Amino acid sequence: MLRPIKHLRSIRAKRFLSTCESYFPDEPKAPILKTSTIPGPKSEQLNNELGEIFDNRATYFVSDYYNSKGNYISDADGNYLLDVYAQISSIALGYNNPELIKTAKSDEMTNALINRPALACFPSTDYATILNEGILSAAPKGMNKVWTALSGSDANETAYKAAFMYHHTKRRNGDFSAEELESVMNNELPGASDMVILSFDKGFHGRLFGSLSTTRSKAIHKLDIPAFNWPKAPFPSLKYPLNEFEAENRQEEDKCLQEFESIIKSYNGKVAAMIIEPVQSEGGDNHATPYFFQQLRKITQDNDVLMIVDEVQTGVGASGKLWAHEHFDLPSPPDMVTFSKKFQAAGFYFSNPELQPNQPYRQFNTWCGDPSKALIAKTIYQEVVKHDLVNKTASIGNYLFSNLKSLAEKYPILNLRGENFGTFIAWDCKDANERGKLLLSLRNKGINIGGCGDYSIRLRPPLVFEQKHADIFLSALEDALKEL
Amino acid sequence: MATKYFPNEPTGPKVVQFPGPISTAKKESLHKVFDSRATYFVVDYKKSIGNYIVDVDGNTFLDVYAQIASIPLGYNNPALIEVAKSDKMINAIVNRPASGNFPAEELEETIQDLLAVAPKGQNQVWSGLSGADANELAFKAAFMWYQAKKRGYATAFSTEENDSVMKNQSPGSPELAILSFERSFHGRLFASASTTCSKPIHKLDLPSFNWPKAQFPSYKYPLDKNEDANKQEDQRCLDIVEDLLKNWKCPIAALLIEPIQSEGGDNHGSSFFFQGLRDLTLKYGSLLIIDEVQTGVGATGTFWAHEHFNMSPAPDMVTFSKKFQTAGYYFHDPEIVPNVPYRQFNTWCGDPARMILGGAIGKEVKSNDLSAVCKRVGEYLYGKLEALQAKYPTYFQDLRGKDRGTFIAWSFESGATRDKFLTDMKQSGINMGSCAETSIRLRPTLVFEEKHADILLAAIEKVISGY
Ligand SMILES: Cc1ncc(COP(=O)(O)O)c(C=O)c1O
Ligand SMILES: Cc1ncc(COP(=O)(O)O)c(C=O)c1O
Numbered sequence: 028m029l030r031p032i033k034h035l036r037s038i039r040a041k042r043f044l045s046t047c048e049s050y051f052p053d054e055p056k057a058p059i060l061k062t063s064t065i066p067g068p069k070s071e072q073l074n075n076e077l078g079e080i081f082d083n084r085a086t087y088f089v090s091d092y093y094n095s096k097g098n099y100i101s102d103a104d105g106n107y108l109l110d111v112y113a114q115i116s117s118i119a120l121g122y123n124n125p126e127l128i129k130t131a132k133s134d135e136m137t138n139a140l141i142n143r144p145a146l147a148c149f150p151s152t153d154y155a156t157i158l159n160e161g162i163l164s165a166a167p168k169g170m171n172k173v174w175t176a177l178s179g180s181d182a183n184e185t186a187y188k189a190a191f192m193y194h195h196t197k198r199r200n201g202d203f204s205a206e207e208l209e210s211v212m213n214n215e216l217p218g219a220s221d222m223v224i225l226s227f228d229k230g231f232h233g234r235l236f237g238s239l240s241t242t243r244s245k246a247i248h249k250l251d252i253p254a255f256n257w258p259k260a261p262f263p264s265l266k267y268p269l270n271e272f273e274a275e276n277r278q279e280e281d282k283c284l285q286e287f288e289s290i291i292k293s294y295n296g297k298v299a300a301m302i303i304e305p306v307q308s309e310g311g312d313n314h315a316t317p318y319f320f321q322q323l324r325k326i327t328q329d330n331d332v333l334m335i336v337d338e339v340q341t342g343v344g345a346s347g348k349l350w351a352h353e354h355f356d357l358p359s360p361p362d363m364v365t366f367s368k369k370f371q372a373a374g375f376y377f378s379n380p381e382l383q384p385n386q387p388y389r390q391f392n393t394w395c396g397d398p399s400k401a402l403i404a405k406t407i408y409q410e411v412v413k414h415d416l417v418n419k420t421a422s423i424g425n426y427l428f429s430n431l432k433s434l435a436e437k438y439p440i441l442n443l444r445g446e447n448f449g450t451f452i453a454w455d456c457k458d459a460n461e462r463g464k465l466l467l468s469l470r471n472k473g474i475n476i477g478g479c480g481d482y483s484i485r486l487r488p489p490l491v492f493e494q495k496h497a498d499i500f501l502s503a504l505e506d507a508l509k510e511l
Numbered sequence: 512m513a514t515k516y517f518p519n520e521p522t523g524p525k526v527v528q529f530p531g532p533i534s535t536a537k538k539e540s541l542h543k544v545f546d547s548r549a550t551y552f553v554v555d556y557k558k559s560i561g562n563y564i565v566d567v568d569g570n571t572f573l574d575v576y577a578q579i580a581s582i583p584l585g586y587n588n589p590a591l592i593e594v595a596k597s598d599k600m601i602n603a604i605v606n607r608p609a610s611g612n613f614p615a616e617e618l619e620e621t622i623q624d625l626l627a628v629a630p631k632g633q634n635q636v637w638s639g640l641s642g643a644d645a646n647e648l649a650f651k652a653a654f655m656w657y658q659a660k661k662r663g664y665a666t667a668f669s670t671e672e673n674d675s676v677m678k679n680q681s682p683g684s685p686e687l688a689i690l691s692f693e694r695s696f697h698g699r700l701f702a703s704a705s706t707t708c709s710k711p712i713h714k715l716d717l718p719s720f721n722w723p724k725a726q727f728p729s730y731k732y733p734l735d736k737n738e739d740a741n742k743q744e745d746q747r748c749l750d751i752v753e754d755l756l757k758n759w760k761c762p763i764a765a766l767l768i769e770p771i772q773s774e775g776g777d778n779h780g781s782s783f784f785f786q787g788l789r790d791l792t793l794k795y796g797s798l799l800i801i802d803e804v805q806t807g808v809g810a811t812g813t814f815w816a817h818e819h820f821n822m823s824p825a826p827d828m829v830t831f832s833k834k835f836q837t838a839g840y841y842f843h844d845p846e847i848v849p850n851v852p853y854r855q856f857n858t859w860c861g862d863p864a865r866m867i868l869g870g871a872i873g874k875e876v877k878s879n880d881l882s883a884v885c886k887r888v889g890e891y892l893y894g895k896l897e898a899l900q901a902k903y904p905t906y907f908q909d910l911r912g913k914d915r916g917t918f919i920a921w922s923f924e925s926g927a928t929r930d931k932f933l934t935d936m937k938q939s940g941i942n943m944g945s946c947a948e949t950s951i952r953l954r955p956t957l958v959f960e961e962k963h964a965d966i967l968l969a970a971i972e973k974v975i976s977g978y
Contacts (some may be wrong), residue, residue, distance in 0.1 A: 052836050080619065080635050137592055149552065177640040
């Protein structure tokens with residue numbers, strides 16, 4: 028008897044429920060602050076203990092993930108913060124999303140966890156289906172294959188490997204020479220490669236040795252680590268607001284394009300690929316216009332340089348498109364697109380079959396990905412589609428942006444960036460010191476938020492961030508700015 | 512334990528048709544989206560159980576390869592199913608934290624479980640995601656440690672360092688090396704591939720760091736009949752190491768070695784050799800990193816293979832992955848933690864879901880003393896293989912792994928015979944792996960027992976007696 032009534036109620040209620048409310052009926056209505064500063068005493072104590080066995084000096088606070096919900100992260104002291112940082116931009120559907128819980132509890136997940144396959148040698152019956160229904164359904168236009176990896180750095184490095192092998196194979200007629208086979212065992216040419224990956228000033232692509240060689244954001248990411256002496260090109264520094272500086276910005280982009288072209292043309296050696304973020308995120312949320320990316324695509328094609336777009340941070344909806352580079356209307360798709368973070372699974376998309384090395388066991392390792400993460404990615408993608416979360420994020424982003432623009436008239440919100448770019452929004456503070464103060468003040472008002480670059484603040488909420496969350500954020504921000 | 516975990520484990524392999532039609536079709540369709548050219552067969556993991564792997568055509572193989580040495584407790588182990596279904600696991604999967612910034616309350620407990628099985632002398636851990644990742648993180652720690660020794664742990668970076676590093680140039684990006692060995696395997700990302708030296712195909716066409724290689728001992732077998740020659744071989748190799756530590760064109764921050772070179776052919780080194788390496792690294796101020804990615808977690812009869820060597824003092828770092836399901840490195844010197852935060856860092860800094868599994872695996876291995884089981888079963892298996900060797904010497908060259916649990920290998924006279932043997936074994940229901948050019952290696956799970964050994968031995972003899 029009870030059942031149909033409940034059912035009816037939920038249908039009726041559903042019409043009025045936002046996606047977030049339907050996922051998280053008991054999401055907190057606002058931040059809940061139990062301690063006067065964050066981290067609170069319990070967080071401090073737990074963190075001190077953890078420090079004995081694990082480097083935790085970058086800890087903001089110790090989190091209670093069991094009680095975190097939707098857009099709110101809970102900490103060890105029982106505080107609930109509105110989270111617009113979301114695990115460095117890697118939570119897609121909010122904390123404890125019921126659909127992800129369902130997937131996590133499924134037999135498929137248990138199977139993927141406890142019988143982890145060496146995927147390239149012993150793939151499971153359902154791996155093709157999991158990929159097809161998830162990661163590949165989400166593929167950017169023009170991409171129909173994937174190689175799976177484990178993190179953003181790993182995704183980029185496997186893409187670099189594909190690029191190097193592709194170019195060498197093209198240049199070589201047939202088999203490896205005896206000299207190549209021998210020299211490579213001494214890490215020497217010609218078996219080892221002297222080709223390079225070009226990246227951009229202030230770019231961030233990860234922290235393993237190949238990816239770190241392309242990372243150009245901050246010295247602290249790179250110091251003391253041997254690096255490949257690979258080239259970098261300048262990334263445009265645009266002036267804001269964009270509509271007031273169109274001519275200057277075009278000039279700046281042309282200058283960068285010229286320099287890019289001149290580097291790859293005059294480079295003493297072969298530039299196998301270039302890698303670029305649609306928005307340089309760690310490096311300060313630096314944007315360039317579609318024109319810049321379109322031209323890059325043309326130049327790379329004209330010069331036989333592969334174009335790798337690093338969508339590790341920008342991918343999966345936050346920009347108001349599923350993939351941020353879809354904003355650019357490129358003349359032809361990039362050669363590879365890398366992903367991780369919000370997708371939980373990592374890897375790179377491609378379409379040219381020659382980006383698969385000419386022989387097996389060249390792009391290879393023990394696990395070659397992780398089916399448990401591919402399952403999560405599949406659910407994330409299906410939920411994003413089902414609830415139209417990309418378009419919703421686009422419109423909430425517009426709301427957020429226009430309100431920030433109004434605040435910028437009264438307060439030092441400088442170089443506001445990310446118009447028509449979903450919730451992928453950032454601005455500059457006067458200096459690092461003021462940024463630090465603002466971030467802390469916001470945290471103590473119940474907003475968990477992150478910086479990027481030297482003096483910027485970035486918004487990276489999940490895809491279930493809605494107007495009511497935006498309002499809470501905006502009013503906390505205004506209070507914090509007032510107090511500066 | 513196998514019976515307790517798996518009351519329904521098959522009593523033997525069953526080959527219907529191999530390669531089967533469904534597997535072949537599935538492999539092809541997978542290839543449209545994911546490179547499947549290295550695929551042996553497509554697996555039905557839901558039906559696989561204990562030591563037996565079942566493919567989509569219903570072939571049931573006794574698995575002594577175990578996902579390239581990475582399944583610890585057999586397929587569908589009930590203890591792990593319980594962990595996979597626990598609230599802790601669900602929480603770790605759906606709320607994957609950036610543990611460097613926002614560690615979970617339970618992270619300490621999760622790490623304590625990993626530390627409960629740490630090698631002697633190690634009391635801290637940094638986590639990664641794969642074997643290559645674990646090694647490269649350890650290299651980074653070694654490089655930062657080395658420069659800190661030179662500069663002073665608390666000394667600030669110079670302006671010149673800060674500027675040059677953004678151009679990938681010295682002194683900010685210093686020229687430093689990791690010393691590894693010929694025939695070693697440490698992974699396939701750029702730095703780990705620079706230390707890997709097993710086969711050209713792993714390395715060709717990749718830019719690499721021009722880091723040095725020492726020689727790993729090549730012993731004469733059987734060991735007990737060649738003690739003097741092998742001791743001389745140890746000394747010869749140690750001299751090469753010392754020469755490189757002294758004379759290589761740039762400083763060597765760390766020496767990296769597997770307790771048993773696995774991909775490179777299951778090459779063993781003696782306790783004398785390993786202690787010699789420990790002494791040399793101390794003498795020349797380099798760190799000693801032991802790569803236990805393939806050897807770790809019980810199979811050699813001790814939880815960590817390098818524990819057989821009783822090195823003193825303990826190695827500086829020990830890397831792990833594979834059977835532990837979680838990856839990373841153990842260490843103990845507080846100065847292996849870089850001087851400021853955000854230097855050893857990335858988005859996730861590990862994966863709690865996998866760490867929880869690793870902790871549970873450690874507990875099962877300890878509480879059921881599975882290392883001892885491997886030791887016992889390994890002795891049994893090795894003895895029987897010795898008997899087969901006496902009977903068919905050409906097909907059992909350089910039998911290796913005495914007193915190393917089930918971590919056993921031997922060589923054939925040629926790669927072609929070895930490959931034929933592997934194919935024939937598959938037809939006989941045994942899934943088995945090779946290493947280097949002419950060897951096969953046994954890498955069963957830790958729940959491989961005498962009854963499985965008997966099935967394996969019978970199949971080997973049946974195949975070889977037909978040659
Ligand atoms: C654009 C981009 N690429 C790559 C990475 C590296 O990802 P991971 O930390 O997972 O290695 C990041 C991480 O912040 C990133 O933002
Ligand atoms: C000793 C050793 N180290 C490192 C690795 C690399 O591990 P992964 O394939 O997980 O990167 C392997 C893999 O076979 C290995 O055997």
